Amino acid sequence: MxxxxxxxxxxxxxxxxxxxxxxxxxxxxxxxxxxxxxxxxxxxxxxxxxxxxxxxxxxxxxxxxxxxxxxxxxxxxxxxxxxxxxxxxxxxxxxxxxxxxxxxxxxxxxxxxxxxxxxxxxxxxxxxxxxxxxxxxxxxxxxxxxxxxxxxxxxxxxMPDSIKRVSLGAASLQAIEAAMAAREGRIERGAPYGIPSLDRMTLGMRPGQMIVMAGRPGMGKTTFGVAIALNAAKAGHGVYFVSLEMVAQELAERALAAAAFSPRDRQPLSYRDIAKGKDLKDEDFWALNEAQKRLNRYPLEIEQQPGLTISQIAARARQTRSVMERKGQHLSVIVIDHLGLIQATKRYSGNRVQEITEITGAIKVLAKELGVAVVVLSQLSRESEKREDKRPVLSDLRDSGSIEQDADMVIGLYREAYYLEHKTKLTEEECARLEASENVLEVEILKQRQGPTGRARLFCAINCNAISELTEY
Structure with missing residues (x-):
C-alpha cells in the first residue's frame, strides 16, 4: 500500500x-x-x-x-x-x-x-x-x-473553534447564523438558569463567560449553584460541578430535596431530613426514588476532591468533556464551589491578591478554551456587614480586583430573612419584614459585560434547595 x-x-x-x-x-x-x-x-x-x-x-x-x-x-x-x-x-x-x-x-x-x-x-x-x-x-x-x-x-x-483566529467578516457571519438559529429555535444562546426572569436579563449562561456568584455566608451560594446546575442539566446541557467544600453525597441530598420539592406539601423534605433519614416515611422514600430516576437522566458530573488547583480542574474538565461527548452529550457549564478553596500555585505564595489574579485569569482562559460558561461561587468581604443596607456591591468582592475585572458577569445574592432571623429583638415592623422575606432570595446583576444590570426577587426554600420565580408561589 x-x-x-x-x-x-x-x-x-x-x-x-x-x-x-x-x-x-x-x-x-x-x-x-x-x-x-x-x-x-x-x-x-x-x-x-x-x-x-x-x-x-x-x-x-x-x-x-x-x-x-x-x-x-x-x-x-x-x-x-x-x-x-x-x-x-x-x-x-x-x-x-x-x-x-x-x-x-x-x-x-x-x-x-x-x-x-x-x-x-x-x-x-x-x-x-x-x-x-x-x-x-x-x-x-x-x-x-x-x-x-x-x-x-x-x-x-x-485549538477549539472558540479561540481560533478568525476574520471580522467570518465572525459577523457566525453571529448572524447563530441569531437566525436562535430565532428558529434550533439552538439556545446559552445554557438556561431555568429562571425566566434571570434568563431574560442575561440570555442564559453563554459559552466563554466567567460568571461570579457572590454573597456572604448564609446567602445561599451553594443552594443557587446547585439549583442552576440542575436546571441546566434538566434542559440537556452537560454540567461539571466542582465541589471543593462538600462531598458528592451532600450535594446529592440537596439535589434530591430540590427534585422532590412541591409547594403543595405542608412539610416538604429538606436535605437535612434526607441526611438524617430515620424520620422518613415510606411515601418519602417513594418520592425520593422517583426524584432519583429523574436525576439519573441529567448529564451532570460531580468532582468532589478538595484542594485542586485551577490547572487540575481544567485538566479534569477536558476529560469530563471527552467522556460526555462519547455519550452524545455536550459540556456547557462548569460550576466551581468555591473560589476561595481553589488551591493556588507556589508562584505567588503568600500574596493572596496575586494568587487570586492568577486563578481568575486561568478560569477565564478555561471558559474560552472549552467554549463553556464557568460559574464561580465567591465569598464577599465583611464590608457589607458594616452597612445598614447589606445588599452586595461590586467593591465587596474579596481579595482581588481581578475578580471583577475578569468576570463577564457578577451576580450578588442577598437574603434579608437571614439577618432578621439572627437578630435578638425584632420590632413589629421587622417581624412583618421577616414574614414577607422568609422565602425570598434577591439576585442582583452587579456587572454584565454585554447586558443590563438589575435585580430579581426569587422564591427560595433554602432548606430544600428549591429556587424559582416568586410569582409561582
Missing part, C-alpha cells in the same frame, strides 16, 4: 495511525452515521495510506449525495491500487473486522488527524534543514519566519 510522499528522508519513518484509519473506515461501513460525527475532525488528506484516503473521500462524496455507503463503494474507490499482495475482498474484510465502535470513532479520527499534523511538523523541520544546509550564511529570520508560519497552522489546528 502506498503512503503519501513527504519531504523527510525515507530513513525517517513517517508518523501514522494506520490501525485507526482502518478502524474508522470499518466503523463507517457498519454505520454511515459515524461519518457525520467525524467529518469535522478529519479530512481525506489526513489519511497516511493513499487507498484509505481515496475510500474516505468517496464515502464523503456518497454521503453528501444521499447515497449508500457499502462494500461496492470501497471496491470502486480502491480501483487498481496496489494493496500489497492482498485482494480487494480481503482488504474489505479487514476493514470490517477492524471496525471501531460509534462512540470511539471520534477518538480514532483525532488520532488520524494528530498523525497528519506530526507529519507536517516533521516535513517543516526537514525542509528547513535542507534550505539552511544548502544556503550560504544568511539572515536566519527569514527561515524562522517561514517555519513559524507553517507550524502555526499545526498549532492552530489543535
Amino acid at each position: 502506498n503512503a503519501h510522499v513527504g519531504t523527510a528522508p525515507d530513513l525517517i519513518e513517517q508518523p501514522h495511525a494506520q490501525s485507526a484509519e482502518e478502524g474508522l473506515l470499518g466503523a463507517i461501513l457498519h454505520n454511515a452515521d459515524v461519518l457525520d460525527k467525524v467529518r469535522g475532525i478529519v479530512d481525506a488528506i489526513d489519511f497516511h495510506v493513499d487507498v484509505n484516503a481515496a475510500i474516505y473521500a468517496k464515502m464523503c462524496e456518497r454521503r453528501d449525495a444521499g447515497e449508500t455507503i457499502d462494500g461496492r463503494l470501497v471496491r470502486i474507490a480502491i480501483g487498481d491500487a496496489d494493496l500489497g499482495g492482498i485482494t480487494v475482498g480481503e482488504y474489505l474484510a479487514a476493514l470490517y473486522a477492524h471496525a471501531t465502535s460509534i462512540t470511539s470513532a471520534p477518538d480514532y479520527a483525532r488520532a488520524i488527524r494528530h498523525a497528519a499534523m506530526m507529519r507536517k511538523v516533521l516535513a517543516t523541520a526537514q525542509d528547513a534543514v535542507k534550505a539552511m544546509s544548502a544556503a550560504a550564511v544568511d539572515n536566519p529570520a527569514k527561515y524562522a519566519s517561514a517555519m513559524i508560519q507553517e507550524l502555526d497552522e499545526v498549532a492552530s489546528s489543535g
